[in-house]
Amino acid sequence: MYDLVAFWDWAGFAVRWLHVITAMAWIGASFYFIALDLMLKPNADLPEGAYGEEWEVHGGGFYHTVKYLVAPARMPEHLTWHKWQSYTTWLSGAALLMIVYWAGAELYLIDANKADLAVWQGILISAASLTIGWIIYDFLCKSPLANQPTLLMVLLFVMLVVMGWGYNQIFTGRAMMLHLGAFTATIMTANVFFIIMPNQRIVVADLKAGRIPDAKYGKIAKLRSTHNNYLTLPVIFLMLSNHYPLAFATEWNWIIASLVFLMGVTIRHFFNTMHAGGGRPYWTWAVTTVLFVLIIWLSTASMHEDVDTAEARPMTPYETRLATADGFEDAHDVVLGRCSMCHAREPAWDGILWAPKGVLLETEADVARNAKAIYLQAGISHAMPPANITYMEPEDRAAIVRWYRASQM
Helix, strand or coil: CHHHHHHHHHHHHHHHHHHHHHHHHHHHHHHHHHHHHHHCECCCCCCCCEEEEEEEEECCEEEEEEEECCCCCCCCCCCCCCCHHHHHHHHHHHHHHHHHHHCCHHHHHECCCCCCCCHHHHHHHHHHHHHHHHHHHHHHHCCHHHHCHHHHHHHHHHHHHHHHHHHHCCECHHHHHHHHHHHHHHHHHHHHHHHHHHHHHHHHHHHHCCCCCCCHHHHHHHHHHHHHHHHHHHHHHHHHHHHCHHHHCCCCHHHHHHHHHHHHHHHHHHHHHHHCCCCCCCHHHHHHHHHHHHHHHHHCCCCCCCHHHHHHCCCCHHHHHHHCCCCHHHHHHHHHHHCCCCCCCCCCCCCCCCCHHHCCCCCHHHHHHCHHHHHHHHHCCCCCCHHHCCCCCHHHHHHHHHHHHHHCC
């Protein structure tokens, strides 16, 4: 059983690695093509139907790119499709969601102090909620609002704020941030899968059949691509937030997430304007700084959870089994002596305002709830305490390992 735990942790690491790699490829391609599109310049010598061109230099070579407003007169022999980066990023992210938040629902997903959900209920809400955003967003984009892009973006922002608040009513803080990121990323990938790629296939089919493609398909795809461009940076923040309790373990985490979406707009507006030759609107950085300072203030304006309230929540049957397993008292004493000064509701270690990653290790219920993480981080590995700053001895780690393995029998 303990070997399976280590294997499962490595499986999560492998999927996370894949997710990061594919996300880098998707984001890099997206940013490049948005910048390229904005930098295109007209030229009288361009082929018929061409919109603009751009000369670039990279890696010692020169590149000449020409964009057609609709499509070239004939289908080129070789055509590279940019789609798998998006699909693989979403699929690997979905797998990671299942490994971390569904398999570890009692620890990472469900907050019983907010909503007393069964594991299956939490997973069902998690999965179903990711489709809601796409259905509403797609409906709005296909409505007359498509001709009012600014209003459409405002409505999208309102929807994201509402979803962030809603997630925070039932899930843990870190699950709220992660799900809001997954909610947004689902919209982005669905844009590629259901709108951008099918429209491009229609254009390609028209070219092969000798028909003149309709320009509306490119216009529709461009709208969705622009939305993806502005949503990318907030999604990255939300995916990284689970490493920073000051972002997720606060009373105002859903407002922090909302402000991050606004920062994504201001940052991308600067680069989009610069690439389009409209100068450098440095005021966007001033706005971004103000928003970030506001986020910092909100992160420290939250209330600490009361210890008595935490102790009052009864342990689940699984946690009870862990707390009554052979060796629990010894392991509990080790954790209290070596870990709880930081992993507390009111940390005693100088400079630490919140428990690292929001992990609390003060009560018996806390220790039982975080058993697997304690086993992996401080039992079979030396990840915790950092630099062994509290001098955890080999026999202390052995006590943790004995207890956890006994609890799995």
